[in-house]
Amino acid sequence: xxxxxxxxxxxxxxxxxxxxxxxxxxxxxxxxxxxxxxxxxxxxxxxxxxxxxxxxxxxxxxxxxxxxxxxxxxxxxxxxxxxxxxxxxxxxxxxxxxxxxxxxxxxxxxxxxxxxxxxxxx
Amino acid sequence: xxxxxxxxxxxxxxxxxxxxxxxxxxxxxxxxxxxxxxxxxxxxxxxxxxxxxxxxxxxxxxxxxxxxxxxxxxxxxxxxxxxxxxxxxxxxxxxxxxxxxxxxxxxxx
Numbered sequence: 637x638x639x640x641x642x643x644x645x646x647x648x649x650x651x652x653x654x655x656x657x658x659x660x661x662x663x664x665x666x667x668x669x670x671x672x673x674x675x676x677x678x679x680x681x682x683x684x685x686x687x688x689x690x691x692x693x694x695x696x697x698x699x700x701x702x703x704x705x706x707x708x709x710x711x712x713x714x715x716x717x718x719x720x721x722x723x724x725x726x727x728x729x730x731x732x733x734x735x736x737x738x739x740x741x742x743x744x745x746x747x748x749x750x751x752x753x754x755x756x757x758x
Numbered sequence: 759x760x761x762x763x764x765x766x767x768x769x770x771x772x773x774x775x776x777x778x779x780x781x782x783x784x785x786x787x788x789x790x791x792x793x794x795x796x797x798x799x800x801x802x803x804x805x806x807x808x809x810x811x812x813x814x815x816x817x818x819x820x821x822x823x824x825x826x827x828x829x830x831x832x833x834x835x836x837x838x839x840x841x842x843x844x845x846x847x848x849x850x851x852x853x854x855x856x857x858x859x860x861x862x863x864x865x866x867x
Binding site: 740 | 790791795803848855856860
């Protein structure tokens with residue numbers, strides 16, 4: 637059974653850097669074809685794709701947020717970390733990590749973590 | 759920001775068929791697979807349809823997906839109260855990122 641869980645601060649101040657950790661079980665990020673992605677959802681709004689990392693350390697970022705995002709993996713700890721710099725109140729959202737099956741167009745997210753709400757406020 | 763356009767809402771009575779559209783472009787839906795996710799109130803999204811029209815195990819055959827050109831559709835037949843949720847389409851874009859739809863809230867009257 638695959639499970640994922642997000643962890644990190646619930647409140648960050650504007651201009652600060654957000655660091656979120658996705659801890660997973662039931663799969664290995666050293667297995668060919670596997671990835672982990674991050675998706676966020678502002679309160680009452682739609683899903684927004686953020687970043688993706690694959691077993692071979694290939695990384696993809698949202699074009700609109702690329703300059704602010706970094707995604708890394710620690711295969712030995714079964715963790716994926718997302719950092720987002722220069723946080724702003726508009727970045728207030730629930731942040732989800734999800735297991736990725738297959739690369740690029742052939743891939744999808746299943747399952748998802750429960751999500752963690754991050755509020756940006758001074 | 760959403761690149762795929764969906765109607766904000768859809769509704770039907772129990773037993774009816776409801777269809778949700780998802781409009782994209784040649785760089786996403788037009789050249790790549792479409793996926794659908796269901797988000798029940800207060801929960802994380804769940805995969806509903808993959809690779810245009812494939813259902814994961816456990817998803818009822820009341821849910822079906824289709825794609826034509828730069829648009830896709832999700833149909834729910836035999837609508838049930840537990841289908842009340844938000845539905846999102848998604849696709850890979852040739853800009854090397856996933857894109858999600860604007861989301862559709864389905865209400866069972």
